[in-house]
Amino acid sequence: MEFAPETVGEAWLRLLKNRGVDFLFANAGTDFPSIVEGIARAERHDIAIPRPILCGHENAAVSMAHGHAMVSGKAQAAIVHVNVGTANSINGLINADRDYVPLLLAAGRTPYLEEGEPGSRSLNIHWAQEMFDQGGMVRESVRWDYELKDPRQLVHATDRALAIAKSDPGGPVYMTLPRELLAMAPAGASIDEPPLMQPARLGAPDPADIVEAASALFAARAPLIVTARAGADKAVPPLLSQLAARLGSPVVEYRPRHLSLSSEDDFHGGFEVSPWLADADLVLVLECDVPWMPGTDRTAEGLKVIQVGIDPLQARYPLRGFRSDLTVRSSPRLFIQAMLDELDGKSAARAATVRQRCVDLREGAQATSRQQPQHMTMSWASACLDRARAAGSILVNEYPLVRSAMKTTQPGEFYGSSPAGGLGWGLPAALGAKLAAPDREVIAAVGDGSHLFANPIACHQIAAAEGIPILVMIFNNAGWGAVARATRAMYPVGYAARANRMPLTRFDPAPDFAAIARACGCWGDTVEDPALLPSALDRAFAEIRGNGRCAVLDVRCAG
Ligand SMILES: Cc1ncc(C[n+]2csc(CCOP(=O)(O)OP(=O)(O)O)c2C)c(N)n1
Numbered sequence: 364m365e366f367a368p369e370t371v372g373e374a375w376l377r378l379l380k381n382r383g384v385d386f387l388f389a390n391a392g393t394d395f396p397s398i399v400e401g402i403a404r405a406e407r408h409d410i411a412i413p414r415p416i417l418c419g420h421e422n423a424a425v426s427m428a429h430g431h432a433m434v435s436g437k438a439q440a441a442i443v444h445v446n447v448g449t450a451n452s453i454n455g456l457i458n459a460d461r462d463y464v465p466l467l468l469a470a471g472r473t474p475y476l477e478e479g480e481p482g483s484r485s486l487n488i489h490w491a492q493e494m495f496d497q498g499g500m501v502r503e504s505v506r507w508d509y510e511l512k513d514p515r516q517l518v519h520a521t522d523r524a525l526a527i528a529k530s531d532p533g534g535p536v537y538m539t540l541p542r543e544l545l546a547m548a549p550a551g552a553s554i555d556e557p558p559l560m561q562p563a564r565l566g567a568p569d570p571a572d573i574v575e576a577a578s579a580l581f582a583a584r585a586p587l588i589v590t591a592r593a594g595a596d597k598a599v600p601p602l603l604s605q606l607a608a609r610l611g612s613p614v615v616e617y618r619p620r621h622l623s624l625s626s627e628d629d630f631h632g633g634f635e636v637s638p639w640l641a642d643a644d645l646v647l648v649l650e651c652d653v654p655w656m657p658g659t660d661r662t663a664e665g666l667k668v669i670q671v672g673i674d675p676l677q678a679r680y681p682l683r684g685f686r687s688d689l690t691v692r693s694s695p696r697l698f699i700q701a702m703l704d705e706l707d708g709k710s711a712a713r714a715a716t717v718r719q720r721c722v723d724l725r726e727g728a729q730a731t732s733r734q735q736p737q738h739m740t741m742s743w744a745s746a747c748l749d750r751a752r753a754a755g756s757i758l759v760n761e762y763p764l765v766r767s768a769m770k771t772t773q774p775g776e777f778y779g780s781s782p783a784g785g786l787g788w789g790l791p792a793a794l795g796a797k798l799a800a801p802d803r804e805v806i807a808a809v810g811d812g813s814h815l816f817a818n819p820i821a822c823h824q825i826a827a828a829e830g831i832p833i834l835v836m837i838f839n840n841a842g843w844g845a846v847a848r849a850t851r852a853m854y855p856v857g858y859a860a861r862a863n864r865m866p867l868t869r870f871d872p873a874p875d876f877a878a879i880a881r882a883c884g885c886w887g888d889t890v891e892d893p894a895l896l897p898s899a900l901d902r903a904f905a906e907i908r909g910n911g912r913c914a915v916l917d918v919r920c921a922g
Contacts, residue, residue, distance in 0.1 A: 386427075389418060390419070393444075416825065430759065431798055449470045449501060476543060482546040507523070532674050567694075607628070611710070619634070620779040648687075649671050649672065668686050732767070742765040747896045755804075761813040778792070786813045790809055798829075804834070806833065807835045810838055811917075820883055824883050888915075
C-alpha cells in the first residue's frame with residue numbers, strides 16, 4: 364500500500380473509519396501527537412478517517428457522540444486527554460450508559476517510560492497524571508475497558524470494543540492508548556480486513572411467556588401500557604399502535620426518551636400515568652425503568668405487573684422494587700410482534716371507551732396550550748415551537764418541553780435526556796444529532812440551568828466552526844425550578860418556601876445567553892412577551908434555513 368499507516372495512532376483512525384465510525388469528537392492533549400499527525404497525514408493524502416471535530420469541552424465531545432448514535436444507531440468515537448479529560452467525560456458516560464447508547468471513548472495514557480523512546484515523558488504532568496487504575500474511574504459506567512499494550516492488539520481490541528458497545532444493551536466502552544504505543548509502527552492483523560466479530564442481539568421471547576402475557580392482558584379489566592424508550596427501535600411505534608388497539612389499552616409515554624407512539628394515536632394516553640394507574644388491574648411495563656412514582660402514585664389493590672425489555676429488571680440499578688409477576692427479557696419489537704400474532708383476530712370490547720378517553724385527554728391539553736397566556740409559560744413556548752418547526756424535525760429535549768402541548772407523530776422525532784439526568788447533554792446531543800441527520804431540522808430544548816451545564820461557549824464555538832445549524836431554545840426561568848420544586852415538596856411551609864428568594868435556586872443576574880451566542884458566531888435573540896414568540900421563532904428558523912447558522916433563542920419564562 365502506497366500510504367500504509369506509519370503509526371498505531373494513524374492505523375487506529377483508519378480502522379475506525381473502516382468500522383463505520385464517521386466522527387471523532389476530540390478534546391486533545393499532549394498525549395495526542397501521533398493522532399494529530401495521523402489526521403494531518405490522512406488529510407494530505409486523501410485517506411478516509413473519521414471527521415475530526417475539535418470540542419472545547421469533553422462533555423460536548425461525549426454528548427455529541429451520544430446524539431449522533433441515538434439518531435443514526437451507529438457508534439461514534441470520542442477521544443480525550445488522559446485521566447483529567449476522562450474525569451470531564453464521566454457525566455456524559457453515565458448518561459449514555461443508562462440509556463443504552465453505544466459509543467467508544469478513548470483516552471490517552473501518560474507515557475510509561477521516563478525517557479528513551481519517542482513519546483516517553485517530556486512534561487511535568489506526565490508524572491502527576493498517571494493513575495494506578497485510570498479505567499477504574501469509568502468502570503461502573505462502561506460495558507468494557509482496556510488499555511492497549513502492544514500494537515498487535517489494535518484490531519482485536521478495537522473490534523471487541525465496538526462489538527460490545529453495540530451488543531444489547533448497547534453502551535459506552537473505554538480504551539486507553541499510551542503515548543509510546545500510539546507512536547509505534549503498526550503490527551499484527553490488517554486494518555483492511557472485515558471486523559473480527561459482530562455484536563450480539565437479544566432474541567425473541569419464550570412463546571410460553573407470550574401466551575401468558577397475551578391472555579392476561581386481554582382478560583384484564585383495565586390494562587395499561589407504560590413505556591419510556593420502546594421507540595428506540597424505530598419499527599416499534601406502528602406495531603405498538605396495533606397492540607394497543609387490539610388490547611384496548613392506553614399507552615402512556617412516561618418520562619420518555621424516545622417516541623414510542625404517535626401522540627395523535629387513538630390509544631395514546633398522554634405523558635402521565637396518574638389518570639390511568641389507580642384504576643389499572645394489569646400494567647405492562649415496556650422498556651421503562653421507572654413506570655410510576657411509588658411514593659405518590661396510587662396503585663390498585665392486587666395490581667399485577669408484566670415487565671418486558673432488554674434488561675427488564677434493570678439489573679445494574681442497585682435498588683428498584685417494582686413488582687413483576689411475569690418478566691420477559693426481549694427486544695420490545697420482537698415481543699410486540701409475537702403478541703400481535705398471538706392476539707390475531709381479537710379485539711377487546713373496552714377499546715371504544717378507552718379511545719374516547721384518550722381523545723378527550725389529548726384535546727383538553729392541546730386546547731389549554733393554544734390560549735396565549737399573559738406571561739410566558741413553558742406550555743405556550745412548547746406550543747409555539749411546535750407550530751413553527753418543520754415537519755419531520757428532530758426534538759432533543761433536556762426537560763422543558765410540555766409534550767401534551769405538541770404533536771409528535773413520527774418515529775425518531777423526539778429524544779429525551781437519559782434517565783441518569785446528567786445535565787449539559789441537550790445542546791451537544793442536538794449538535795451530534797444534526798451531524799447524523801444533516802437534512803433534518805434539529806432543535807435543542809433546554810432549561811437555562813441545563814444550558815449552562817453544557818458549556819455553551821464550547822458548544823456555540825463547535826456549531827460555528829463546523830457549520831452546524833440547529834435551533835437552541837432556552838426555556839429560561841432564571842434558575843433551577845426542579846430544585847425549588849423539590850424543596851417546596853419536602854418543606855411546603857419551610858423557610859425556603861416562604862423566602863422571597865429561595866437559596867441555591869436563582870440565577871441573579873441571569874446571563875445574556877443571546878449575546879453569548881452572538882459573541883461565538885451564532886445568531887441570538889431574547890423574547891419575553893408571549894405575543895412576540897411566534898415571530899421570534901420565525902426569525903430564528905429563517906436564520907437556520909436561509910443562512911445555515913446555529914440560532915439561540917432565549918425565551919424568558921415566568922416560571
Ligand atoms: C450534572 C448535574 N448537576 C446537577 C443536577 C441536579 N439538577 C437537576 S435539575 C436541575 C436544575 C435544572 O435547571 P433548568 O435546566 O433551568 O430546568 P428547571 O429545573 O429550571 O426547569 C439541577 C441543578 C443534575 N441533574 N445534573
